[in-house]
Amino acid sequence: MMALRWMLPVILLLAGCRKEVxxxxxxxxxxxxxxxxxxxxxxxxxxxxxxxxxxxxxxxxxxxxxxxxxxxxxxxxxxxxxxxxxxxxxxxxxxxxxxxxxxxxxxxxxxxxxxxxxxxxxxxxxxxxxxxxxxxxxxxxxxxxxxxxxxxxxxxxxxxxxxxxxxxxxxxxxxxxxxxxxxxxxxxxxxxxxxxxxxxxxxxxxxxxxxxxxxxxxxxxxxxxVWFGPDDKVMDVISEDRGPEGKSPARRSFxxxxxxxxxxxxxxxxxxxxxxxxxxxxxxxxxxxxxxxxxxxxxxxxxxxxxRPASVVLEDVPQEKVSDLFIVNRGEFPAPLPA
Incomplete structure (x- = not known):
C-alpha cells in the first residue's frame, strides 16, 4: 500500500509532462x-x-x-x-x-x-x-x-x-x-x-x-x-471576364x-x-x-x-540606331509597374 502511495504522485507528474499533440x-x-x-x-x-x-x-x-x-x-x-x-x-x-x-x-x-x-x-x-x-x-x-x-x-x-x-x-x-x-x-x-x-x-x-x-x-x-467614367464614378468592375465590348473607361484602377x-x-x-x-x-x-x-x-x-523578392528589371534591346527599353519581371511573384 505504501508503494502505491509513492507511485501516485509519480504517475500524476508524468501525466502532467505529457506533450500536447x-x-x-x-x-x-x-x-x-x-x-x-x-x-x-x-x-x-x-x-x-x-x-x-x-x-x-x-x-x-x-x-x-x-x-x-x-x-x-x-x-x-x-x-x-x-x-x-x-x-x-x-x-x-x-x-x-x-x-x-x-x-x-x-x-x-x-x-x-x-x-x-x-x-x-x-x-x-x-x-x-x-x-x-x-x-x-x-x-x-x-x-x-x-x-x-x-x-x-x-x-x-x-x-x-x-x-x-x-x-x-x-x-x-x-x-x-x-x-x-x-x-x-x-x-x-x-x-x-x-x-x-x-x-x-x-x-x-x-x-x-x-x-x-x-x-x-x-x-x-x-x-x-475598376473602370471609372468621366465623372470619376465607378462604371464597371472586371475580375473574371474581359471588359465589356464597345465601352472604354475614362480612368481605371487595378x-x-x-x-x-x-x-x-x-x-x-x-x-x-x-x-x-x-x-x-x-x-x-x-x-x-x-x-x-x-x-x-x-x-x-x-x-x-x-x-520571393521582386525582380523587375529594365532591359535594353539594341536595334539599328536605336534601342528598345522593356520593363521585365524576372521574378516568381507578380510585381506592380513602377510609378
Missing part, C-alpha cells in the same frame, strides 16, 4: 470557378495534383427573378473529377426572401440533384444580409435535409462573426467557410482597390477559432480592374491580391495553426491565359507560405 497545418484547397470542361482548365486540374488536397467546382448559380429562380447549371452530368466539392451560388437578388417552403422547393431540388452526383460536399455561397441570418439557417436546414448524407457547408463573412445568430448558423454543421477576401470599391480613381486585409483576417480567424466549430478560410489569388502578405499569413498559420482552422481554400485555381490571377508558380509558393 501539435495541431496540423491547414491543408491547401482551391475553387475552380472556370468551366471545368475547357482544355486549359483540365490541364490546371491535372497540374494541381500533389499540391491541392481538394478542389471545389462551381456547379450552379441562382438568381431570383421576383417570381422564381433563374438557374444556370454548370455541372449537369457526372462529376468532372472524383472526390471534389461542388459550389452553389445564390446571388443578392434572393436576399429579401423569407425562405418559405415554396421558395426553398426549387433550390432544394437542385441540391438533391447535385448530391446525387456524390461530391464530398456542397457549399452554399449565399449573399445573405447580416440582418437575415435567421432565414439563412432555415434555408441551410432544408438544404441539408435534401442533400442527405452529403454535407452542406455555408460560406460566411467576417462581419457576421459577432452577430447573435452566427453561432446558431454554424453550430451542429460539419463546418463552414469564412471568406476573408472581398472587393472594397474606391470612392475615387486615386484611392487603392482593396481585396484583402491581412490584419482584419488575423482578427477574424482568431474570433472564429474561439467558437469551437471547424472552419476553412477562403483567400484570394485574383485581381480586379489591384491584385498581394502574394507576399498572403504568403506571410500562411507561414504564420503553418507554424502555429489556429484552433479549428482545417484548410485554406484559394479563389481561384490558376489557369493558363487568366490575366487577372496569379500564375501557377506564384500560387504554389504562396500556398506553402513561401515568398
Amino acid at each position: 501539435p495541431r496540423p497545418a491547414p491543408t491547401i484547397q482551391a475553387y475552380v470557378w472556370q468551366d471545368s470542361r475547357k482544355a486549359e482548365v483540365i490541364r490546371a486540374i491535372t497540374l494541381s495534383r500533389g499540391t491541392i488536397s481538394a478542389l471545389h467546382l462551381r456547379a450552379a448559380e441562382l438568381r431570383w427573378t421576383g417570381r422564381e429562380f433563374s438557374i444556370e447549371r454548370v455541372i449537369t452530368g457526372k462529376l468532372p473529377l472524383a472526390d471534389c466539392g461542388l459550389v452553389m451560388r445564390i446571388g443578392a437578388s434572393a436576399s429579401g426572401l423569407e425562405w418559405t417552403e415554396a421558395e426553398i422547393r426549387e433550390v432544394a431540388e437542385l441540391v438533391k440533384e447535385l448530391a446525387a452526383l456524390k461530391p464530398i460536399e456542397i457549399q452554399c455561397d449565399y449573399d445573405c444580409p447580416q440582418s437575415r441570418l435567421d432565414r439563412y439557417i432555415v434555408l441551410l436546414d432544408a438544404l441539408q435535409k435534401a442533400a442527405g448524407p452529403v454535407p452542406v457547408i455555408p460560406t460566411t463573412l467576417p462581419s457576421w462573426l459577432d452577430a447573435p445568430e452566427f453561432a446558431k448558423l454554424v453550430t451542429g454543421r460539419p463546418g463552414y467557410v469564412l471568406q476573408v477576401h472581398s472587393l472594397q470599391l474606391p470612392k475615387t480613381p486615386d484611392e487603392p482597390v482593396l481585396l484583402f486585409d491581412p490584419a482584419a483576417t488575423r482578427l477574424a480567424v482568431k474570433r472564429a477559432s474561439s467558437l469551437g466549430v471547424p472552419f476553412r478560410v477562403a483567400m484570394a489569388t485574383y485581381g480586379c480592374e 489591384s491584385l491580391a498581394d502574394p507576399i502578405e498572403s504568403a506571410r499569413l500562411i507561414r504564420e498559420w503553418n507554424q502555429n495553426p489556429p484552433p479549428g482552422l482545417n484548410a485554406v481554400i484559394w479563389y481561384r485555381l490558376p489557369i493558363d491565359g487568366d490575366r487577372r490571377n496569379w500564375p501557377w508558380q506564384t500560387f504554389q509558393l504562396v500556398a506553402k507560405g513561401e515568398e
Whole structure:
C-alpha cells in the first residue's frame, strides 16, 4: 500500500509532462470557378495534383427573378473529377426572401440533384444580409435535409462573426467557410482597390477559432480592374471576364491580391495553426491565359507560405540606331509597374 502511495504522485507528474499533440497545418484547397470542361482548365486540374488536397467546382448559380429562380447549371452530368466539392451560388437578388417552403422547393431540388452526383460536399455561397441570418439557417436546414448524407457547408463573412445568430448558423454543421477576401470599391480613381486585409483576417480567424466549430478560410489569388467614367464614378468592375465590348473607361484602377502578405499569413498559420482552422481554400485555381490571377508558380509558393523578392528589371534591346527599353519581371511573384 505504501508503494502505491509513492507511485501516485509519480504517475500524476508524468501525466502532467505529457506533450500536447501539435495541431496540423491547414491543408491547401482551391475553387475552380472556370468551366471545368475547357482544355486549359483540365490541364490546371491535372497540374494541381500533389499540391491541392481538394478542389471545389462551381456547379450552379441562382438568381431570383421576383417570381422564381433563374438557374444556370454548370455541372449537369457526372462529376468532372472524383472526390471534389461542388459550389452553389445564390446571388443578392434572393436576399429579401423569407425562405418559405415554396421558395426553398426549387433550390432544394437542385441540391438533391447535385448530391446525387456524390461530391464530398456542397457549399452554399449565399449573399445573405447580416440582418437575415435567421432565414439563412432555415434555408441551410432544408438544404441539408435534401442533400442527405452529403454535407452542406455555408460560406460566411467576417462581419457576421459577432452577430447573435452566427453561432446558431454554424453550430451542429460539419463546418463552414469564412471568406476573408472581398472587393472594397474606391470612392475615387486615386484611392487603392482593396481585396484583402491581412490584419482584419488575423482578427477574424482568431474570433472564429474561439467558437469551437471547424472552419476553412477562403483567400484570394485574383485581381480586379475598376473602370471609372468621366465623372470619376465607378462604371464597371472586371475580375473574371474581359471588359465589356464597345465601352472604354475614362480612368481605371487595378489591384491584385498581394502574394507576399498572403504568403506571410500562411507561414504564420503553418507554424502555429489556429484552433479549428482545417484548410485554406484559394479563389481561384490558376489557369493558363487568366490575366487577372496569379500564375501557377506564384500560387504554389504562396500556398506553402513561401515568398520571393521582386525582380523587375529594365532591359535594353539594341536595334539599328536605336534601342528598345522593356520593363521585365524576372521574378516568381507578380510585381506592380513602377510609378
